[in-house]
Amino acid sequence: MKKSELYGRQLCLTPREAATLPADVQKITGIQVSGTRIQCMRCGEFLNPREAQLPNNQYYCYACLNLGRNSTLTSLYHIPEPNDFPQRPTCSWQGQLTVQQRTCAQRVRENFEHRHRHLLWAVTGAGKTEMLFPGLTWALQRGLRCALASPRVDVCLELAPRLQAAFVDAEIALLHGRNPAPYRYCQLTICTTHQLLRFRHAFDVLIIDEVDAFPFAANPRLYYAVNQAVKPHGALLYLTATPSQELLRQVRRGDLEISYLPLRFHQHLLPMIKVTLQPHWWQVIKRGQLPNRLRRQLARYQQTQQRFLLFVPQVAQLAAVQAAIQRALPALRGLTVHATDPDRLAKVQQMRDQRVQFLITTTILERGVTFPGIDVIVLGADDPLFSTAALVQIAGRVGRSRERPTGLVWFLAASHARTIKRAQRQIRLVNRKGRRLRDAMPVVSTIDSK
Incomplete structure (x- = not known):
């Protein structure tokens, strides 16, 4: 195993598998047992002792078994992220953002710079991916490690060629459960949110697309994965056209900054139902x-x-x-x-x-x-x-x-x-805001989240 394969990762290995790892690798307890309290340190799940029981008072995690068995007989091995990226990719995208998109894109970049947590709420077809390019360009040029994760593999497969076309000289890792290609250490990663369970304090910038989609929205293990994969002082951006009430509550509490764009990139309104x-x-x-x-x-x-x-x-x-x-x-x-x-x-x-x-x-x-x-x-x-x-x-x-x-x-x-x-009511509301923006307001950045 290459040393770089453990940069910012946490891999579940037996002592025999770990015998040839570099000397500076960190060993992390895979399953933490404290009395009757048993927690998987990879996915955060608190386990039922009866369901997690193995012979000889050993335990395994049944919640993230699809990533390989994590148990008290194994450990998680990790090398802190070194940001070892000698090249500095540039953005080759030649498109033009609208005035409204540029405003939101600037807010995204600023939140990357200040390592804030941010929600970009934009209607379907607003051009959310393109609005990421200025912020990603800033981050990649400074040697920061970035990831864009989505709950849906279809989304990842659509994003990968678009980002590769925008950053032609960047090496991009595409990670999902059906991809047979071996893992590569890359500055930019596109992956399903489940794949984030394999990372630990890896990303300076982590973007979660379609944050309200199944299975992410209903899975506390994936929220645990996000918080574990991003660096402690990293930037986190959520993207969606239909934010959940919980996300909007975080905005109202001040835990999330917000940008809002109710108009599509071509300036037309959403089709009515x-x-x-x-x-x-x-x-x-x-x-x-x-x-x-x-x-x-x-x-x-x-x-x-x-x-x-x-x-x-x-x-x-x-x-x-x-x-x-x-x-x-x-x-x-x-x-x-x-x-x-x-x-x-x-x-x-x-x-x-x-x-x-x-x-x-x-x-x-x-x-x-x-x-x-x-x-x-x-x-x-x-x-x-x-x-x-x-x-x-x-x-x-x-x-x-x-x-x-x-x-x-x-x-x-x-x-x-x-x-x-x-x-129907939500689309009418968005269209009313979009029409007002198109007709009277040159820019949009923040909203009252009510």
Whole structure:
């Protein structure tokens, strides 16, 4: 193992595996046992002694087992981050930020410089990634180690080529559970938030994209991973279009600074949600047919070659919806995709490459992926599995390109559920703020977080 593979990392090794490590490596207790209190020092989980029990009064962590077994028979090995980066990458991006984007980008850079914790709340399609470039350029030029983490592997796969194109001479590590490539010590890392559990005080600048998304939002171990991966005096930036109430409470307490941008980069407003009541859509689908209004809309897509995403609440519904479409409109070419689909990454790439016209999917594609010029249809939009934030994010897939800044966002539902009404209200509110900004205000940086 190269010494650099332990820089800012914490790897779980047995004494035999650790025998050849450099002399300056630090050994950290993997599982801390204090009476009946047992805590994993890698993921922070407090363990149930019965569930964590091994023979001979030994224990292991079942919470982060997918990263390799951490137990009282192993230790975590670590070398403090030396920032050993002889090269200083430069930004080769030639695009132009809008006035509003430049203001937010300046705030981001300032918070990197002062090592603050910061929330960038910007509507879907506002250009959050591009707003990071000035701050990342500042950090990379000073030899700081940076990471951009997301709960979703699809987001990481979309971010990696964009950041590589913006920083052509930078070596970028892409880390996720499905990547077979060996680990490389790089100044800039793009990874899933689960991968942060392998780091310890590594990053001077840590950016968490889609901070309100599953599984990050509901997983205290991933918050533990973030606080462990960033240096004690490092900068932390959260990115989202739909902040949780907890994030906004942190803003009100003064624990987080905030920047807010309610307008997309092309200065157009968010497409509004159109709702059609279709109480028995699933019964119709199960008979192998399409509801009439849906069939007519898809027939128009077949004729115009308009690309689209079709969302359904449950994985079990994907095959039936696809079969009904193929039966009614065989010329339409699309695929189904869901979170545990073994071909998920390849299918999403086919949609990116425009080799298929549509995807039928679940909330796994609600955020973080961009397919320019698409429309969106949601079947069963009133289902409890679609939260208000999810519906807003789904609507945000539409109108993201300058060439087609509008499009159809169509919800078919049995009722005007509260989640749908809240999503419509949130988009109207953002559009009202965006219109006011576009028409009267040259810049925007901070808001009242109420």
